[in-house]
Amino acid sequence: MTGHDTDTERTFAALPPAQGRGFARTWWGKAWLRALEDAALDSGQVKTGRRLARAGAVGAVSVRAGRITAVVLDRDRTAHRADVLLAELSAEQWDRFLDLAVERSGYVAALLDREMPTHLVEDAASAGIDLLPGLGDLEPECDCGAWDHCGHTAALCYQMARLVDQDPFVLLLMRGRGEQSVLDALQARTAAPAEEAPAPEGVDAAEAYAAGDILPPLPAPPVPPHPPGLPPALDTEVPPAPGVDPAALRHLAARTAVEAQRLLTEALRPHSDQHAAAGAELTAAQDAVRLAVDAPDEAVTGRLAEGSGRDPHSLALATRAWELGGAAALAVLEEEWAPDEEGEIHARARADLHSAWDEDERPTLRAVGNRWTVADAPVQIRLGRDGRWWPYRREQGRWVPAGPAALDPATALASAGSA
Template sequence: MTRGYEDEWTFEALPPVHGRGFAQTWWGRAWLQALEDTALDGGQLKKGRKYAREGAVGAISVRPGRITAVVHGHRADVLLRQLGDAEWDRFLDTAAGRSGHIAALLDREMSPHLVEDASATGVELLPGIGDLEPGCGCGVWDHCPHTAALSYQVARLLDRDPFVLLLLRGRSKRRLLDELQERSAVRAAAPVAPEAGAEPEGVPADEAFAARDILPPLPAPPPLPERPGRPPALDTETGPAPGVDAAALEFLAADAAVRAYRMLAEALAPGHGGRPVEGRLTAGQDAVRMAAGDPEARIAARIAEHTGRGRAELDLAVRAWQVGGAASLSVLEEDWTPGPEGLARAHAALERAWEDGERPPLRASRNRWTVLDANVQLRYGRDGRWWPYRRHRGRWIPAGPAASDPASALAGAADG
């Protein structure tokens, strides 16, 4: 239950949590990553996780720039820098530029595109290394078990409502929604472009340059269509030429329309600056991506044939693509051995992921850790993330998205 004023929320003490990670959302895990990258003593973090799991964190107060709770008799505070007025203006322009950003927030989701678009304008919503500043009555200057426990519990609050993070950054939910509504109304009332064929009014270049600081901004680009366009149907009275598969061409055209729409949406996003919107895929990766678009069975069989996969192998690759794109597909198909540095990071992550005695027995093989006497497995990706797998009918199946915390990833595999 939450209570409080507009600029301060108080959350009742959260109940103990066992057998799962503290953060299930990507933004909650990013919060914990900032904590774990900042803290100098892993032992303190481990005690903090134990306190949080036991329910030792009292009611949590969240207000601009600060979270506070009493943990085992000590007042613990964690500070996060508030955004300045100029940063909030850029963020609000970014959020108002795409209706999907606001809809996601209202649905208690933090769109990764919103975070990326805001970052492109110099506004960092999520904390990074050193951004979570601890303060505790116990006197420890670094993150102590009390501030760590508070931070772990706040990750659970962030999972429930990303507006908690925005309040920490300095804006209440009510104020944010009011300002977003105001900006949206201004955009809707903006003058439309002149009709085609009308004689445009010109301004001499020297006058425009002299008045560069007072001229209105350039008009906004045309609005993005609500959905991708539909290509024309090829089922006509005139049959296709020999060797031409009309249904396959229709599928390719529809796929191209969806990709073009996504690329246009990214290009029109505020602060995008013309950056490339997607990485280059290999022919095999692109084939799996297309197969994930749910083509009819005959077309899916053609994709499988031309990629050298059987239907079962293609279905497995599609499953991997659906949970994590090209990165997930690489984890499915690659069996590799981390180098000494990567292996050390993997072992360190496994060591701090569970409390004493809670870690399940694991059998390691190259980049894969399999839980003994269970049909679940963790695969360590080249990017340092952990991917959950579950054994089904003799095959290892991707069980969910990656996590930086192996305990959270394994919980996803067990729940899948």
């Protein structure tokens, strides 16, 4: 993504179009966009900028202290140089900010993990240091002659939100110091002077507990290799006993290995995830679908279809859903339920869809229960009982699972191919 880097300037190559997704997903990226959207006098120019940025009209973005610059193309391919200015922090403000950042080790760890801790921003604001831009702080300059934000500077701000989302050090560079300068200053503050007595070993329990909400999570445990491997050969050159189907037995052994691996993976998850993953025992119909994944031949598949109360076509759809998300995905395929259409889930979903597309590009959806279908397109999203959205496409007269679940409906629609 980065084309040229120094500690005083970073240049980011042009990003691909942002179809079917919001420009900012983190809280600090959204705060950046609010500084633009709440202060712009012409909302039409903001919408134009959003369309240009979504279409990939913003070229390489240069970020340096107090300024970002890019060339933005109009719809007629006319190029304009756009600049957005943001006031730098003073030397005194930087000193106060760095002193705050080293007070808790979690702040530095979060920054290194490309996260912007909310408590750090709040502590800095209390000390008179504004890290994030506020109303009117993003000053536009464009060779098109506009005196307020035009479509070109708005497009640059939307593109910048994506960069700030990925790396908060980009924001700190705009405020006056590059990543290496910040890290060197933090290291100098944490290094104990030689004449000082060594710090006591260990960490104060009260301080560690108070910092628990800002410390980065522990790294995930290693995931067992996939696939788990094949069972040993069962060919003993001895005829099978009456009623024993060797093909079915081989398949059952292979699926048992897969299930054992799944249970091991869940056991290695953090405890909060284990509880979320643990659920009721599978029904016979659900377990038949699990066993039907990668079934070796039609005879085994036929027996599993009969045992699950499905025909072969329905079993094929069920196994496709199972491969995408297990029992939760199977339930979304086969269950239709009615969430509260005036409740929080529907309101949040409509807000996500509203912000992901411009008004003239936004797909029209018809909601029936937990299933939202795009008008005049073979695309549907379905809401699971766990709050996730699943993409579907209509193929040969059937709704077919089109991909894994997403936390928001706009991402699910994009993965289904509607954007």
